[in-house]
Amino acid sequence: MNISEIKELMTQFDQSSLREFSYKTNDKELVFSKNDRKVEEKPSLESENMVTTPVVDNGDVTSELSKVEEIKQEKEVERKDMGDVIESPLVGVAYLSPSPTQEPFVAIGDSVKKGQTLLIIEAMKVMNEILAPRDGIITDILVSNEEVVEFGKGLVSIK
Numbered sequence: 303m304n305i306s307e308i309k310e311l312m313t314q315f316d317q318s319s320l321r322e323f324s325y326k327t328n329d330k331e332l333v334f335s336k337n338d339r340k341v342e343e344k345p346s347l348e349s350e351n352m353v354t355t356p357v358v359d360n361g362d363v364t365s366e367l368s369k370v371e372e373i374k375q376e377k378e379v380e381r382k383d384m385g386d387v388i389e390s391p392l393v394g395v396a397y398l399s400p401s402p403t404q405e406p407f408v409a410i411g412d413s414v415k416k417g418q419t420l421l422i423i424e425a426m427k428v429m430n431e432i433l434a435p436r437d438g439i440i441t442d443i444l445v446s447n448e449e450v451v452e453f454g455k456g457l458v459s460i461k
Contacts, residue, residue: 304371308332328456330370385441385461388432390451394425398447406447408458412440420458423451432457 315323315334323334390396398406398421407419414420414434423430438460445457 305368328454385438385459386435387444387456388420388435388458388460390423390453390455390457391432392423392425392430393453394423394430394451396445396447396449396451396457397422397424397429398443398445408440408443410440410443414438414440414460421445434460436460 311323311325311332312334315336321336325332398408400407400422407421408414414437416434416436418434419431420434420440421432423432440458441461442459443457444459445451445455451457
């Protein structure tokens with residue numbers, strides 16, 4: 303997502319009746335809110351319940367968004383070097399081996415064939431095998447054993 307897309311989202315959000323909006327990817331999160339956030343300060347002599355609204359300096363937002371965009375582009379280059387990222391098709395717990403006493407299904411550097419089991423995701427007591435979509439070499443394992451994964455989270459990279 304580039305800065306112009308973010309600005310367009312901000313404009314659409316501002317014109318909408320939505321009070322909050324959030325967009326989250328594996329490594330980024332964008333949150334818009336029209337809700338007032340008030341900060342209570344210690345009572346002073348003038349007022350027992352003094353409430354102030356924090357002042358937000360929007361001057362740095364553009365530079366921060368450009369930094370975020372640069373980081374995103376760097377990550378995309380890294381991902382291209384890593385190969386194709388296999389993403390989680392569901393929410394659940396990732397298991398890298400068939401049982402705690404057995405070796406993992408795959409390791410970094412392993413050659414895999416299309417249809418080979420890469421890992422298992424348990425969802426609602428059902429074990430779902432995640433299969434290699436094509437032949438290749440494992441360049442990275444992006445989850446740890448027994449990690450809770452969300453839909454779309456990168457699991458394994460194949461080059």
